[in-house]
Amino acid sequence: MTPALRRALEDAIRHACGTRCVIEQFSAGPASAFGKTWLANGNGARWFVKTTAATGQSRLHCEAKGLGAIAATGTIRTPSVIALGAAEDSAFLVLEYLPMHTPTRDDGPRCAEALAALHACHGDRYGWPEDNYIGTTPQVNAWSDDWPRFFAEQRLAPHLRAAAEKGYRGELQSCGERVLSKIGAFFLERRPQASLIHGDLWAGNLGVMDTGEPVVFDPAAYYGDREADFAMSELFGGLPESFYATYRKRAPLADGYAQRCTLYNLYHMLNHLNLFGAGYLRQAERMARELSNYLRQ
Structure with a gap:
């Protein structure tokens, strides 16, 4: 310093x-x-x-x-x-400064209750008053009334373009383009409310104080589908099972979540690919291929 x-x-x-x-x-x-x-x-x-x-x-x-x-x-x-x-x-x-520890099984229910309460805070549209960042990557947040279009145009498409510019082409791009063009198929019976979400909610951005109080930090906040937060929490090791069981009881997930989980986490995998390199390519390709194959059914 x-x-x-x-x-x-x-x-x-x-x-x-x-x-x-x-x-x-x-x-x-x-x-x-x-x-x-x-x-x-x-x-x-x-x-x-x-x-x-x-x-x-x-x-x-x-x-x-x-x-x-x-x-x-x-x-x-x-x-x-x-x-x-x-x-x-x-x-x-x-x-x-807040002294914290990694959430344990006993902490899981309280963390889930707090997150569900955050997700119950709703806006009128999807987006955020200003563009922000996911890691160091710019994240566009123009207001929209159409969630699938918002996610396609302001989340997946910029990262697919960035990946192509870095030389990651082939199957990633062909499957990705199919997902972009048919993204509405993942929301045929679901129009999610515009919830206030953390936006970068992996396990490393959630801690618990000695009092048992949950704490979140390093947000990439915006109004979007709460399932996007829940899905990302399952990446990179995830949280205790008690967290997931309590959240699902408190705020049940709609049918088709398994596919939307992959869709939402493709965004984060593409971001990691663009930030950190080819170590994330196979997983990004696998996720894009899985979504593309689902759309062929």
């Missing part, structure tokens, strides 16, 4: 918390693929700090907006936003 960045962080935290606050220590936080994280201590308090190149300031701004919108529902805890700022060639986001 450069001296200029440290001074800017200290000034921002002092301004937010009071002039008598003194930052006594900065230490490196958990590893991140999208920047650096830090723990800041002072006057018996602790803050979680994210830093990135100045070009990432918009991403941190969108993260803060998403956290604020979720927090405003009163349904599930998020780290409070303390400060946003920049110094020299760096941008930073200062958050409330």
Whole structure:
């Protein structure tokens, strides 16, 4: 951390918390693929700090907006936003520090209840007041009254184009194009409500405090089908079975969810392919092929 960045962080935290606050220590936080994280201590308090190149300031701004919108529902805890700022060639986001652990079987039901309550917060249309990010990838959120079209044009299509530009063509593109052109077939008997969703709800973005209170962070928030959140939670190891059983009881999923789960997670797999490379190609191809074959039935 450069001296200029440290001074800017200290000034921002002092301004937010009071002039008598003194930052006594900065230490490196958990590893991140999208920047650096830090723990800041002072006057018996602790803050979680994210830093990135100045070009990432918009991403941190969108993260803060998403956290604020979720927090405003009163349904599930998020780290409070303390400060946003920049110094020299760096941008930073200062958050409330919340000690958390990975959800256990005993935590699952409370996490599911909180998520279902969040998903019961509805908007009039699909989208978000501004474009934001999924990881470091821009996520378009233009308002729409047509969910299948929204998901095809603003989620899958941009990632398929990006994949083609990176040389991932062939079956991924041919199957992907079929899915885009016939996406309405996955929603013949379902018009989902526009729920406020986290948008990037894999297991690593959900924690539990020692009090048992669930916490979500690193959102890519927008109004969409709540099943998209539920589906992503099943990726990359998933959450305890008690979470899934409780959520399904609290907010039952409609017929055809198995296919829509693959559809929604194809978006995230394509994003990982574009961000991290060919290690995700086979899984993306498998998912696109599975959806394409379903449409041939």
